[in-house]
Amino acid sequence: MRFERISSAGSLVTFFMIVLARPCETTQPAAVKFTEEPGKVTVTIGKEHVAAYVYGDSAIGRPYFSNVRAPGGIQVTRNHPPIEGKDPTDHATMHPGIWMAFGDLSGGDYWRNKSKVVHDGFAQSPTGGSGKGVFAVRNGYAANGGEAANCRETCRFTFSVRPFGFLLLWDSTFSSDQTDFYFGDQEEMGLGVRVATAITEKAGGMIRNADGLQGAKRVWGKSSAWCDYSGTIGGQHVGITVMCDPANFRPSWFHARDYGLLVANPFGRKAFGQGDESKVYVKRDQAFRLRYGILLHSSAQQPTPDLKAAFADFLELLAK
16 A cells, blocks of 8 residues: 655654554564483473473483473472482482372382383474474383383373463373283372472472462362462562363372472372272273373562463363
8 A cells, every 4th residue: 555745744644554554563482492312302492491301310210300490490390409408308319300100000119210111212203383392202111120011101291381381281191002000099199290499388488279278288188170389589489380181080189298299199099088099990902191281480570370360271272
């Protein structure tokens, strides 16, 4: 469209007409990037290092995410390995950051590293992009230190830049074409996080769940749609929220501790005083799926994001 200048006032009108005719500029979300190294994949969002996915650690016989950071670069998981004098050093090889593990999977103890999870390659190569990145791995659960597998797992990890922070969608499917297998009944089962020492409840941080309960003693053993562990570091309010997919076979009870541990556990029915001992059996050639969201959040303006809205956003992503 052509506009002619007829006066200074006309020029001004013409200027505004041109500006309004231009398409609105939108800000592109930060790019998610993966870098493959021997035994690990590093995760970067924008210019910020966010985490390392480690699958080749000789001291820890299962994969995990270590030294995980929220937006702004503040680390929200405990240093791995723990730093003497700065961090408590308990459970150093059991609580490396964010992980999924089982104290009893057909008798194998993968939580305490007595049995080994073997990385069997990538089901989907690490692929980054604007606001989102994905990779998937294949894992074999070796039985009691042997070579035969209790079962196999395909695990898909999706990192997304969301309005409430960085969201890690953890999607695991377990199966076996050889034998039936089962998940036992313990506290030490499921998706776990070990938060940064500075935001533990002992250091002044807070644990709260979707039902309004606060504190490790009140949250422990209760099922909830989500549970948040957060506190203040360097003037920023930061934290981790573990969100449960309502389509999981059972709601998750939360194993919460004031020293920084938070575990979403759908298996420990007796362990949490919620009923009789439970063994969850999976038949040969059947698939067993678990999905969780892990929100990494930070804010200088408000104590926490709107976690109810963040959970609704998580559910929308699951439905896509």
